[in-house]
Amino acid sequence: MAECWICSTCGVQYGESEAPPARCFICEDERQYVGLAGQAWTTASELRTSRRNVFVSEEAGLWSLRTEPAFGIGQRAYLIQTGEGNLLWDSVSLVDEESVARVRALGGVRAIAVSHPHYYSAMADWSGAFGNVPVYVHEDDRVWIAQPCAGLQFWSGEQLELFGGLRLVRSGGHFAGYQVALWPDGANGAGALFAGDQPQVCLDKRWVTFMYSYPNWIPLNGTAVKRITASLAGLPFDRLFGAFGRNIVSDAKAVIARSEERYLRAIAG
Numbered sequence: 212m213a214e215c216w217i218c219s220t221c222g223v224q225y226g227e228s229e230a231p232p233a234r235c236f237i238c239e240d241e242r243q244y245v246g247l248a249g250q251a252w253t254t255a256s257e258l259r260t261s262r263r264n265v266f267v268s269e270e271a272g273l274w275s276l277r278t279e280p281a282f283g284i285g286q287r288a289y290l291i292q293t294g295e296g297n298l299l300w301d302s303v304s305l306v307d308e309e310s311v312a313r314v315r316a317l318g319g320v321r322a323i324a325v326s327h328p329h330y331y332s333a334m335a336d337w338s339g340a341f342g343n344v345p346v347y348v349h350e351d352d353r354v355w356i357a358q359p360c361a362g363l364q365f366w367s368g369e370q371l372e373l374f375g376g377l378r379l380v381r382s383g384g385h386f387a388g389y390q391v392a393l394w395p396d397g398a399n400g401a402g403a404l405f406a407g408d409q410p411q412v413c414l415d416k417r418w419v420t421f422m423y424s425y426p427n428w429i430p431l432n433g434t435a436v437k438r439i440t441a442s443l444a445g446l447p448f449d450r451l452f453g454a455f456g457r458n459i460v461s462d463a464k465a466v467i468a469r470s471e472e473r474y475l476r477a478i479a480g
């Protein structure tokens with residue numbers, strides 16, 4: 212029976228086929244890794260029987276969802292609610308009836324945007340579950356799409372206005388088409404930035420960092436880091452929602468500025 216195969220290590224879903232793909236090109240890239248036991252696959256239907264998504268209210272107009280027990284690289288998605296519709300930011304691999312009903316009760320999804328390939332997961336199925344809503348991916352990451360879908364929309368340039376004040380900003384770095392989302396109404400109107408894993412909030416949450424590969428500890432060079440911070444500098448935000456539930460509640464711009472300075476000092480020859 213044809214199945215949608217999902218890489219167990221990175222959580223990216225591939226299109227329907229009888230047998231799993233020979234390899235996961237996202238895990239074989241030097242920014243990820245193939246698991247120690249070799250390439251492993253699961254299926255969308257298996258995931259639906261073994262796991263569920265947990266929804267958490269993060270602040271007014273914002274819900275996070277993550278899969279438990281944890282799957283892939285522990286991706287989490289956010290549902291950002293605006294008066295003009297909701298954005299599903301980033302994505303998780305599990306799409307089940309219960310989650311779709313929950314999201315529908317929260318106002319549904321008008322569009323999806325995903326920071327970079329490590330979070331693509333089952334974005335195609337999320338789009339399909341809500342009538343093939345647009346999935347915004349930056350043109351520069353087109354080569355990383357594992358499962359094309361009707362909603363996919365590639366954009367080019369540096370910024371893309373969405374709706375409800377939401378904006379996508381291409382910052383590059385970790386991936387050429389890396390994008391973050393700005394929600395100006397977040398943090399009680401002070402503005403919130405959805406960064407995914409770049410800048411990555413450190414375990415000491417007074418700091419962030421910038422890496423080409425997080426699992427393989429490959430740093431970005433100074434030019435790339437300066438480009439990232441320049442792309443964020445003019446945006447109105449005070450709060451930063453990072454990957455893995457590590458967030459900077461306030462003063463995120465000062466955190467980024469002093470982290471950039473520390474980082475550039477650390478890599479200076």
Ligand SMILES: [Zn+2]
Pocket residue numbers: 218219220221222223235236237238239
């Ligand atoms: Zn993979």
Ligand SMILES: [Zn+2]
Pocket residue numbers: 327329385408
């Ligand atoms: Zn990543």
